[in-house]
Amino acid sequence: MAVEERETTTEEEVAPALSVSAAMGLAKNALEEVVVRLVGEVSEVNDKPGYKAVYFTVKDEKASLPCMMWMNRYQASGVALSVGALVELTGRFSLYAAKGRMNFDVFSVSLAGEGQLRLQVANLARELEAMGLMDPARKRPLPAYPEAIGLVTSPRGAAVHDVLRTLRRRYPLARILFAGVPVEGPGAADGLVDGLAKVVFAGAEVVLLVRGGGSFEDLMPFNDRRLARTIAACPVPVVTGIGHEPDTSIADMVADVRASTPTAAAEAVAPAQGEIAARIQGLGAAMGHAESRRLDALSIKMERVASLPLFREPTRLFDGEALALDDLSDRLGRALPEALREDRHRLGLIGEALGRMLPGLLSAPRGAVGAAAGRLGYLGEHFGERSRQQLDGARGRLMRAGAAMTDPYRASVAVSAARLHDLSPLAIIGRGYAMAKGEDGRVVSSVDGVAAGERLVVTLSDGELDCTVNDVRRIHSAVEAWG
Known part of the structure; x- marks a missing residue:
């Protein structure tokens, strides 16, 4: 132990102590070498106008990390950071030596997990909104x-x-x-x-x-x-x-x-049913009020019309015409007798003038008429005689021409009459034969058309017999017998 202490003391004496700024610079250089990608939840955001960078903090269950991102990078990312958003960051650690505070310098940011889906939805919403939907x-x-x-x-x-x-x-x-x-x-x-x-x-x-x-x-x-x-x-x-x-x-x-x-x-x-009922009641009440107001307005209009002089005193419509008619009738009653009196006097004067003028006017024409009648009578006698002679001559010629024209036809008619007489059933009846007819006038030509008890009319050459058929018998003709 003594040796180790001496060695340590020797090293301390050899390595000089660093200043705070030098130590922070050393740490800054070491941290900035570390570039990582991490995921965290945004816990706070500081994005004030005028800032050169956006400052925010991300965290997980055990730690939190202050971050900063330059404004140009943040705007280019298209991500709007909000508290609670899960983001994925790429960057490096940085140390702010003046405050002794470590930051995470963010290069790029994107929403992670649900955050990415929300970003897609937000972009689609902006697109559809721009389309007017x-x-x-x-x-x-x-x-x-x-x-x-x-x-x-x-x-x-x-x-x-x-x-x-x-x-x-x-x-x-x-x-x-x-x-x-x-x-x-x-x-x-x-x-x-x-x-x-x-x-x-x-x-x-x-x-x-x-x-x-x-x-x-x-x-x-x-x-x-x-x-x-x-x-x-x-x-x-x-x-x-x-x-x-x-x-x-x-x-x-x-x-x-x-x-x-x-x-x-x-x-x-x-x-709701209550709303419908209330609306129906309201509409009914409104219709009732509207109809009542309409009827009141019509009643007022009817009273106003009924109060017009036309309906209160209808005869007043013809007051002017009636007065004018009376005036004209009075004037006509006075004017007609006077006019008739003047016309009667004028007619009398005209009659007297005609009476004086007619004898003189008729004497000359009467003589002329007599002379004309004499001439006409003379001309009529001679004119009729000549015409009568001409008519007699024309009648003779017509008679001769008519006789000559009917001779051929008279001979033809005689021949046709002879043939008609030969074919007439009356000629056959005249030789002893008879012709039977039924009550309806049909000619009976066979016993098949007659029944017993039927009435017949038998025509002879000089009259008819009313007969009743007692029995019907068929006889065979000579043709049938020979056949």
């Missing part, structure tokens, strides 16, 4: 009283029972169109898209897209880009109730209404 102006109001409600969720979770129970309690009139789909795991997003399309095609007026609570990874199907576009393009409003109150997914952001839970989503689309 989250614009409140494009979101549609919910139908007040939907007849068909679509429900897209897992058929095995508690959410479907909560929703159906709420709808049955609040609004049992609605028809539920249910599409059971997976809500987590691979292929869940495609199933949600397909379920939405099916309930809309079946006639849903509003769609509930719901699921119960779960981890952030479990809710990732509701952060799918295709599902978000399908919700935005859906022809009917979509109401989401995904997870619990703090959980917010991309589907919630683009949906027309976002509810905190599946039960709240069902309550959003289903009015």
Whole structure:
């Protein structure tokens, strides 16, 4: 031991003591040689405007580490640090000699585990927001009283029972169109898209897209880009109730209404029976008041119309015409006798003038008429004699020409009459034969057309006999006998 003490003393005497700054510089150089990648949870962040770097602390269950990252590196990383985020850091240790404090100089930062998923979701949210899918102006109001409600969720979770129970309690009139789909795991997003399309095609007026609570990874199907576009393009409003109150997914952001839970989503689309009854009563009261006001206004208008002079004293409409008619009648009664008196006096004067003028006017024409009548009588006698002679000559010629024209036809008629006489049944009857006719005037040509007891009229050459058939007998003709 004595030897070791002496050797130590010798070394101390040989190696000079370092200053604090020199020791810190030595440690700084040694630490900066170590580049590591580590994972930790952010416990505090100091990112004030004007700072050249971002200062934050990461920790795990047993230790914490102060970190700093230059602002240009931080902004280039695209990560927004927040307390509680799990991050993966790459950097080296550094020592700030003036304060004797060690930092971790961060070269790069990225979210680790759920943090990376959250970063992806945040980037997708910003992209969809820039496309206008989250614009409140494009979101549609919910139908007040939907007849068909679509429900897209897992058929095995508690959410479907909560929703159906709420709808049955609040609004049992609605028809539920249910599409059971997976809500987590691979292929869940495609199933949600397909379920939405099916309930809309079946006639849903509003769609509930719901699921119960779960981890952030479990809710990732509701952060799918295709599902978000399908919700935005859906022809009917979509109401989401995904997870619990703090959980917010991309589907919630683009949906027309976002509810905190599946039960709240069902309550959003289903009015309570009490609310419906109250609304109906309110509408009925409003209709009653409106109708009462309308009837009051019509009554006032009717009274105003009834008070017009037209309806109170209708004869006043014709006062002016009646007075004018009376005046005209009076004037006409006075004017007619005077006019008739003047016309009668004028007619008398004209009659006297005609009486004086007519004898003189008629004497000359009377002589002329007598002379004309004498000449006419003389001309008429000679004119008629000549015409009578001409007429007699024309009659003789016509008689001779007519006789010559009918001679050929007279001979033809005689021949035809002789042939007609030969063919006449009367000529046959004249030779001793008879012709029988029935009561209806038909000629009986065979015994088959006559029955016993039937009345017949038998025509002879000089008259007719009314006969009754006693019996019918058939005789064979000579032709039949020879045959």
